[in-house]
Amino acid sequence: MSLSPSAKLQLTDSGELRHFLTVDGLPKTMLERILDTANSFVVVGNQEVKKVPLLRGKTVVNLFFENSTRTRSTFELAAKRLSADVLNLDIKTSATSKGESLLDTLRNLRAMHSDMFVVRHSDSGAPHFIADQVTPNVAIINAGDGRHAHPTQAMLDMLTIHRHKGAFDQLKVAIVGDILHSRVARDQAIALNTLGCQDVRFIGPNTLLPTEAASLGVTTHTNMDQGLQDVDVVIMLRLQTERMDSAFLPSAGEYFNAYGLNRQRLAKAKPDAIVMHPGPINRGIEIESEVADGSQSLILDQVGYGIAIRMAVMSMAMSGQMQQRQSSQQEGN
């Protein structure tokens, strides 16, 4: 079987993870290993001493070209629990705004012998570009790029679903809201498909649904009541309020009327359906407080799983990257 370009870039010659850029192209067995590894780290989080020595002596650089305190904090915590040294670089207010190019910034960091970059960038494909052309020997973890991918968020959602619903193959999952601009939605859809889920639905107005969404293995619904019918999982996406300024939507009120999750709407789903949201939530815009804080909501559980998933992919990518370096050194000798 020939690998897709993104799979080739992310895997070592022997099929181990060396970068984590998108779930697109990764085999089912790899996603399952990430979930299994993360499951074991959930336990670590509950222990008195929360550290494991897997990344001792390694330097992880959080390269955030776009602000995100929440995501950065969970990556920082994950790296520290793996015993790595962590450097946080808020590039937006640092080098590139002084005219230094992305390329030069990265070359400088490489010269400091970093082992892993956790990258968030507003351009789709930026982590891809870094892994492919700039620093192939530094493990790259994508912490969100443009509207392309946010694979650790998608995998923590998979972990949440897996821990609460078990196997994926019988599940019906609805993803609701601003799919078009969401870096998470396409990774979620791809991960769900890869893990065996047969029924993934995108729900939103036509202005917020991407072109040819079916190519991601989903069906699309503009009517929320119909879309939620009998689903096991409802994933709500955050609505950026600037969407109203660029004619995607008329108003937050009208959006909530058509696509906000309230108790009546949730009743269309299965009685034991779970509700998820990547946070931070806009109460009264995409979700009603009663539902967000209700018994079916797993929104706070997701945060804890986020650290476990990030520990899993960081430790796996670091070990794959080390293997690749060793094998290419041996070839060089």
Next chain:
Amino acid sequence: MSMLIRQARTLDPQHNIDKLQDVLIKDGLIVEISNHIETQAEQIIDASGQLLIPGMTDLLSYLRQPGNSQKGTIASETKAAASAGFTCVAPSPDTQPATDSTAVLELVEDRAAQAGFCDLAPIAALTQGLQSSHLTNMQGLSKAGAIAFSNAGEDINSNTVLLRCYEYAATFGLKIFLQARDADLSNGHMHDGALATQLGLNGIPVMAETLAISRQLQFIEHTGVSAHFQQISSASGVNLIRQAKAQGLPVTADVDLAHLCYTEAQVQGYASQYHVQPPLRGEDDRQALLVALVDGTIDAIVSAHQPHEAAAKCAPFAATELGMAMYDTFVPLLLGLQGQAGLSLNQLIKATTSTPAAIAGQDSNGIMVGNTANLCLINPHQIWTLDEATQQSAGANQSLQGQVLTGRAQLTLHRGKITWQA
């Protein structure tokens, strides 16, 4: 100087010539053509197995001067054009400053004349600074050599300004070249399809092209200005041109070579070499463009050669600059289209020689006794590798760098002078 080219397959679609001939050139002119010429010439070239065609004319090229000599110079890029068999090039007016005054126009012409590789058929700016608000001195620019007027990639938003551009051009019988794309809808980075969705890149819908063509056709119909549409990219765009021609409107059209060879699939993996405008579209669109060449809806093939320094393409996809360097791969890519959708070699050569020359109002320079010796000799079977040693353009943005290619220009004569020899 005299030169005898022996036994090339001599192909001049305009004059229905396609046979093995000897061609004798003396003092810049073709002086004899026959089955066998018995004469002494200073240079005798055995061209059996090779193809002799009229020098090609390119209706869209970016020569980068003035303003962007880090990407290429008029000298380096006209040399690269000669190495692809071109003897006439129409440079785009989006130089810095724009080619909107006779001073800039003459500078461009002088540089090209000094370099001596190609004739220029310069396209001047339609509005000052391509800013879409003030007309340029079109009559003066035309007298100084501009063959047509274009606003390059800049859409003229105001219908009032656009109408005046057309009316003023009509006054002096001037031609308008159009890169028809709606600015608003072109605010993306690749074709709006499944791959754009997967890669998370903003899509450019086909409507960006069809809306703009439809709009320009209204102005053409109203003013009678003869217009040439550049870089048609979609099946729907082709249909609009076909209808306009059937209606008898004075329009011609071209397609760039990349759109005949490639589709959006090339962008997979964020391949910034294929970041172009208009974007590479689907396979159905590519097929429609090929068919349009066969049936004559599209008249000419252009290079849209856009050389860049390496750094321009070394960034996340959306942050990279637009365009591909095309001259180094032009001949092998062009020859590779033979047979696709029924395209004949004859049609391919016509679309790169006499037809674009006529659109640019240039002498067609066919292979006839008495004509200026603008000729290109191609070895269609030569296998070679594009690398630092063979590359002629200064552009580092070569899509086929390091690849083995088939077919290459062996010799280019511009006004009887050798401007390229492999």
